[in-house]
Amino acid sequence: MDFHKLAKKYDTPLYVYDFNHFTKQFNKLKKAFKARKSIISYAVKANSNLSVIKHFASLGSGADCVSIGEVKRALLAGVDKYKIIFSGVGKRDDEIKEALERDILMINVESEAELARVHDIAKEMGKTARISIRVNPNIDPKTHPYISTGLHENKFGVDIETAKKMYIFAKKSEFLNPVGIHFHIGSQLTELEPIKEASAIVADLVRSLKAISVDIKFFDVGGGLGIKYKDEKLIEPYDYAQAILSTLSGLDVTIVCEPGRFLVGNGGYFITKVLYEKVNGDKRFVIVDGAMNDLIRPSLYNAYHKIEVLSTVENPEISKANIVGPICESGDFFAKNIDVPQTNPGDLVVIYSAGAYGFTMSSNYNTRPRAAEVAVENGEDRIIRRRETFEDLIACEIDYLV
Ligand SMILES: *Cc1c(COP(=O)(O)O)cnc(C)c1O
Numbered sequence: 001m002d003f004h005k006l007a008k009k010y011d012t013p014l015y016v017y018d019f020n021h022f023t024k025q026f027n028k029l030k031k032a033f034k035a036r037k038s039i040i041s042y043a044v045k046a047n048s049n050l051s052v053i054k055h056f057a058s059l060g061s062g063a064d065c066v067s068i069g070e071v072k073r074a075l076l077a078g079v080d081k082y083k084i085i086f087s088g089v090g091k092r093d094d095e096i097k098e099a100l101e102r103d104i105l106m107i108n109v110e111s112e113a114e115l116a117r118v119h120d121i122a123k124e125m126g127k128t129a130r131i132s133i134r135v136n137p138n139i140d141p142k143t144h145p146y147i148s149t150g151l152h153e154n155k156f157g158v159d160i161e162t163a164k165k166m167y168i169f170a171k172k173s174e175f176l177n178p179v180g181i182h183f184h185i186g187s188q189l190t191e192l193e194p195i196k197e198a199s200a201i202v203a204d205l206v207r208s209l210k211a212i213s214v215d216i217k218f219f220d221v222g223g224g225l226g227i228k229y230k231d232e233k234l235i236e237p238y239d240y241a242q243a244i245l246s247t248l249s250g251l252d253v254t255i256v257c258e259p260g261r262f263l264v265g266n267g268g269y270f271i272t273k274v275l276y277e278k279v280n281g282d283k284r285f286v287i288v289d290g291a292m293n294d295l296i297r298p299s300l301y302n303a304y305h306k307i308e309v310l311s312t313v314e315n316p317e318i319s320k321a322n323i324v325g326p327i328c329e330s331g332d333f334f335a336k337n338i339d340v341p342q343t344n345p346g347d348l349v350v351i352y353s354a355g356a357y358g359f360t361m362s363s364n365y366n367t368r369p370r371a372a373e374v375a376v377e378n379g380e381d382r383i384i385r386r387r388e389t390f391e392d393l394i395a396c397e398i399d400y401l402v
Contacts, residue, residue: 003310003350006381007271010372012348013290014271015359017047017384019055019377021267022355026059029225029259032241037254039083043223044070046260046356047268049373051384053077056263062105064223064258068095071104081105085220085256087134087182089155096121106130106180106218110157115166115176122175131170132180132220135163135205137198141186141224157183160205167214178214180256181206184222187261190232195221196243203247210251219253225262229353230304237262261356268355270295270371274309274347275326284321286340288349291325292332293365295351295358299331306352307335309343316341323349327366359385364393 041062054077062083063074084104122129136157170176272290297303321340325332369388
C-alpha cells in the first residue's frame with residue numbers, strides 16, 4: 001500500500017480500504033461453512049460505504065442491518081433482498097412497515113412488545129412477516145463490556161423461555177412466519193468456547209421448537225469474530241464453523257453468519273499527517289490532522305490500534321509521545337505513551353485495522369468535515385466517498401436564512 005502516493009493524491013485525513021483483503025476474508029469464511037447451506041450476511045454497521053457493500057454483494061454476500069437506512073443501503077448496493085436481515089433492539093413503526101414493504105428475508109425481533117408491533121403492522125398491511133427471534137443465551141463472551149451482548153444484563157434479545165412463548169404466539173398468527181432464530185453474543189471474540197456453548201443452547205431450543213411443529217429454517221449465529229489489532233490469538237474460521245456445526249446434528253437449517261469486523265477491520269487504514277509537535281512539561285505530543293471525530297475507538301473503548309509514523313527525519317531520535325488530534329477534548333487521542341520517532345510537519349501517521357467501526361462511527365464534532373474514503377483493488381485506487389465540505393456540514397440548517 002503506497003500511503004505517500006494516496007495521501008498526496010487524496011489529501012488527509014483519509015480512509016483507505018484494501019478490497020482484495022475484504023474478498024479474501026469473505027471467501028475464507030464462506031469456505032469454512034461449505035459443509036452446510038450458508039448465507040454470509042455482512043454486518044453493514046462495520047463499514048457502510050455503498051461501494052463496500054456492493055463489493056460484498058458481488059461476492060454473494062447478504063446484509064445484516066440495524067436500521068432501515070442500512071436496509072436501504074444494502075438494497076441500493078445490490079444485495080439480494082432475500083439475504084437481508086433487519087436487527088436491532090428498537091425499531092420504529094415506520095421502519096418495520098418499510099422492511100415489510102421491501103420484502104426482506106426476515107425481521108429479527110428482540111422483545112415480546114416488538115413481536116406484538118410487528119404482528120399488528122403486518123396485519124394492517126395484510127402481509128405475513130418473516131421473523132427470527134434473538135435469543136440471549138446468557139453467555140459471557142469474554143470481550144470488552146461495551147461490545148458484550150449475550151448476557152442477561154445486556155439489553156439484547158430475550159431469554160429462552162420468553163423466546164419459546166414468542167414462537168408459539170408467532171406460529172398461531174397468520175401474520176407472522178417464524179423462519180429463523182438468532183443470537184449474537186458480542187464483538188471481537190477471540191475464544192471459541194462461548195460461541196460453542198451459545199450455539200448448543202440455541203440448537204437445543206430449535207429441537208424443542210421442532211417438537212411443537214415450529215420449523216426453524218435459518219440458524220443465525222450473529223457476528224463477532226475477532227481480528228488482530230495487537231497480539232490477539234484469533235479463532236480460525238474453520239474452527240469457528242466446526243464448533244457451530246458440531247451443535248447442529250439432526251437439524252436441517254441454513255446457517256446465517258453476520259460478520260462485520262472480521263470482513264473489513266484489518267483491510268482499512270486511516271492516514272493522517274503531523275501538523276506539529278509540542279512539549280508540555282516532560283510530556284511530548286505529536287499533533288495530527290485526524291481526530292476522534294474520524295476514528296473514535298481509542299477514545300471510546302481505549303482500543304489499541306497499531307500506528308506507524310513515517311518519519312522523514314534522518315536518523316530520528318525515538319521517545320515516548322501521545323498522538324493526539326486537534327479536537328477540544330482530552331479524550332482526543334489515538335495512542336498514549338508509545339515510542340515515536342522525531343517528525344517533520346507533513347509526515348504521515350498510519351493507523352492500522354481501521355476498516356471496521358472507523359468511518360461509520362465518525363462525526364462532524366468541532367465542525368470537522370468527515371474524511372474521504374478510497375478503495376484499492378488490484379493495485380488501482382479510486383475514491384468511494386469524497387471529502388465533506390463546509391457546505392455539506394451546514395446543508396440541513398435552514399432557520400438562520402429567514
Ligand atoms: C454488530 C453486530 C454484528 C457484527 O459484529 P462484528 O463484531 O462486527 O462481527 C452482527 N450481528 C449483530 C446483530 C450485530 O449487532
